[in-house]
Amino acid sequence: MTKHIGIVKTEYFTFGEHPHELKLESGAALGPITLAYETYGQLDEEKSNAILVLHALSGDAHAAGLHDGAKEPGWWDDLIGPGKGLDTNKYFVICSNVIGGCRGSTGPSSINPKTGQPYGLNFPIITIADIVKAQKHLIDYLGIKKLLSVVGGSMGGMQALQWVASFPQAVRSVIPIATSLKHSPQQIAFDEVGRQAVMADPAWCEGNYYDKKEKPIKGLAVARMIGHITYMSDKSMEEKFSRRLKEKNYSFKFSADFEVEGYLRYRGDTFVKRFDANSYLYITKAMDYFDLSANKLIHGDKRLDVRFLVIAFKSDWLYPAYQSQEIVRHLKIKGIDATYCEVKSTYGHDAFLLEVEEEAHLIKHFLHKTLKG
Amino acid sequence: MTKHIGIVKTEYFTFGEHPHELKLESGAALGPITLAYETYGQLDEEKSNAILVLHALSGDAHAAGLHDGAKEPGWWDDLIGPGKGLDTNKYFVICSNVIGGCRGSTGPSSINPKTGQPYGLNFPIITIADIVKAQKHLIDYLGIKKLLSVVGGSMGGMQALQWVASFPQAVRSVIPIATSLKHSPQQIAFDEVGRQAVMADPAWCEGNYYDKKEKPIKGLAVARMIGHITYMSDKSMEEKFSRRLKEKNYSFKFSADFEVEGYLRYRGDTFVKRFDANSYLYITKAMDYFDLSANKLIHGDKRLDVRFLVIAFKSDWLYPAYQSQEIVRHLKIKGIDATYCEVKSTYGHDAFLLEVEEEAHLIKHFLHKTLKG
Numbered sequence: 001m002t003k004h005i006g007i008v009k010t011e012y013f014t015f016g017e018h019p020h021e022l023k024l025e026s027g028a029a030l031g032p033i034t035l036a037y038e039t040y041g042q043l044d045e046e047k048s049n050a051i052l053v054l055h056a057l058s059g060d061a062h063a064a065g066l067h068d069g070a071k072e073p074g075w076w077d078d079l080i081g082p083g084k085g086l087d088t089n090k091y092f093v094i095c096s097n098v099i100g101g102c103r104g105s106t107g108p109s110s111i112n113p114k115t116g117q118p119y120g121l122n123f124p125i126i127t128i129a130d131i132v133k134a135q136k137h138l139i140d141y142l143g144i145k146k147l148l149s150v151v152g153g154s155m156g157g158m159q160a161l162q163w164v165a166s167f168p169q170a171v172r173s174v175i176p177i178a179t180s181l182k183h184s185p186q187q188i189a190f191d192e193v194g195r196q197a198v199m200a201d202p203a204w205c206e207g208n209y210y211d212k213k214e215k216p217i218k219g220l221a222v223a224r225m226i227g228h229i230t231y232m233s234d235k236s237m238e239e240k241f242s243r244r245l246k247e248k249n250y251s252f253k254f255s256a257d258f259e260v261e262g263y264l265r266y267r268g269d270t271f272v273k274r275f276d277a278n279s280y281l282y283i284t285k286a287m288d289y290f291d292l293s294a295n296k297l298i299h300g301d302k303r304l305d306v307r308f309l310v311i312a313f314k315s316d317w318l319y320p321a322y323q324s325q326e327i328v329r330h331l332k333i334k335g336i337d338a339t340y341c342e343v344k345s346t347y348g349h350d351a352f353l354l355e356v357e358e359e360a361h362l363i364k365h366f367l368h369k370t371l372k373g
Numbered sequence: 374m375t376k377h378i379g380i381v382k383t384e385y386f387t388f389g390e391h392p393h394e395l396k397l398e399s400g401a402a403l404g405p406i407t408l409a410y411e412t413y414g415q416l417d418e419e420k421s422n423a424i425l426v427l428h429a430l431s432g433d434a435h436a437a438g439l440h441d442g443a444k445e446p447g448w449w450d451d452l453i454g455p456g457k458g459l460d461t462n463k464y465f466v467i468c469s470n471v472i473g474g475c476r477g478s479t480g481p482s483s484i485n486p487k488t489g490q491p492y493g494l495n496f497p498i499i500t501i502a503d504i505v506k507a508q509k510h511l512i513d514y515l516g517i518k519k520l521l522s523v524v525g526g527s528m529g530g531m532q533a534l535q536w537v538a539s540f541p542q543a544v545r546s547v548i549p550i551a552t553s554l555k556h557s558p559q560q561i562a563f564d565e566v567g568r569q570a571v572m573a574d575p576a577w578c579e580g581n582y583y584d585k586k587e588k589p590i591k592g593l594a595v596a597r598m599i600g601h602i603t604y605m606s607d608k609s610m611e612e613k614f615s616r617r618l619k620e621k622n623y624s625f626k627f628s629a630d631f632e633v634e635g636y637l638r639y640r641g642d643t644f645v646k647r648f649d650a651n652s653y654l655y656i657t658k659a660m661d662y663f664d665l666s667a668n669k670l671i672h673g674d675k676r677l678d679v680r681f682l683v684i685a686f687k688s689d690w691l692y693p694a695y696q697s698q699e700i701v702r703h704l705k706i707k708g709i710d711a712t713y714c715e716v717k718s719t720y721g722h723d724a725f726l727l728e729v730e731e732e733a734h735l736i737k738h739f740l741h742k743t744l745k746g
Binding site: 028121124182183184185186188200218221222229234237238240241243250252256257259260264265268281285291317 | 494498556561565592594599610632634654658661662693
């Protein structure tokens, strides 16, 4: 599983110049829009082997392979490559970044063409449906009429579900992983506290910090630390840290005594170097607004020819298995072909990034059946 | 259960004047020390009917009855009073505040006699053992040699356990509720993020904010919001809020769209009016340092004549039932009489404040048996 796909490069696709801006769910219009994306493998002649991979909250278009000069491969490199779960010898894999982010696609840190300044809070509130609508432009541009599959974990899974809801004729299969039809109040609460942490930072300046020397990194670091607790499980934290101290004895100070404290501080500090505070607000809000319950996933009574592989992880308490089971129940009622797999893991929500062997096995088999069916 | 005990008043006990300061676990000395406490009921002639009640992180000495002119009774009023679980017709109930706090007892916001200024971060780091050591002075002052019982939930339970570890001859029985022998890395992590939220607030000023106009209320509010999520359960949040909106539609702004968001903001805002940010740091640190595992609860081989009632709540994921079971296992190995009760509840950790009927029943019965035994 360690063989990389080789050197890859992020590409950029721009659309929606005036007067063809993207019409958003809020009623606002956004444009021009740039989407960062990467592709791995070859698109076949019938353009029938394309798989769209969608990322989580803090992910980006760089899912696999190595960037020139980089040491670390993309975030799902263990799953994407020759002979891997998403086999690039067979499939043309596309990973698209989201609008609202800060990793190459248009977001609050981008220049607002109307003012020549970064959008800041003038960036419109976006939804998962808006994110997917923008991705559809990319898929059209690549000349793909029907995706063999859309795959994603966490917020990536929401996008995968939204693809069926928004463009049911454009997908042959869907693999939502560790995700939900909608955020529970607890999930909203964790997101909201993260947002409050950012907005409580005076350096946030109502979102207008881009030209300031100080950035809201302290607030954003706190938000990320909260996130990290929810991505792990009680058990995985016990296995990884237990109550081990950084030094031999308690410091009797407010320094990081326990390894887990040092880990959280480190994770917070590194995150703020690569992520924009406003993007954190916009993307978490999009996740909280997302709601495909109550028949919004599959509408109409006409039988839809799409297959689902729904994957959940036992120790994931942020996106508990019952939420994945709800997706499956919803699909079964609509007569949709859906397979449900609950993977044993102690990793918590992070499992969708870590339990790759099991995932690869499930996905490989599922795609094979989808191709034959 | 609604009958109040009547009007009560917080009292104050001061000890540890120089050169009799309290020697702390860190090696530092603290004094003079004031402890806020309340008592309900009458101490019998043999001074054998005293029960010490200990509070959680943000609690105080006002456990029951009404303060003159107040509308809301003390925090465990449903459990303490004539005929209630802790029956004040039979027992003399004492509730002691903790050192390090900000509710009448000596803490970081108190005046440091050496400087004439509030301690701030010059206040020494305290431990649960220090908190209990101070309480012992109060119990001695009240003339009580042996407590009939020590009772507390959450951090109150830690204090109850510490009473046995520190003063095994001074307690006849212990009722630790929704607590643990030690914090897991996940519990430490939640505390640490709360501390980081406080310390990230520029108004915190390294703890020297007492004479400043601005206080670190934003950071403290974020810390409290995190806390509140952990006090509830996924299910109780679903029951209380679901995805209900405050207005009819999404705002497409960063305002509180969902009721749960409004609730958290409200809880954060009200908390900062009654709690000191530095106290939050000191008390959470004391909880994280607490560790009575590995034979530190009951030391020595001599059989100890003390009975335990250990109570946990099924939906409590902050202090999961397995931690209470660990206490019981520990006691059984030592041959100590211990009863374990796992109460069905959807309230999460808050259950120890809310499932009072069941608690009252268990406690009443247990105390009755203790008196007879």
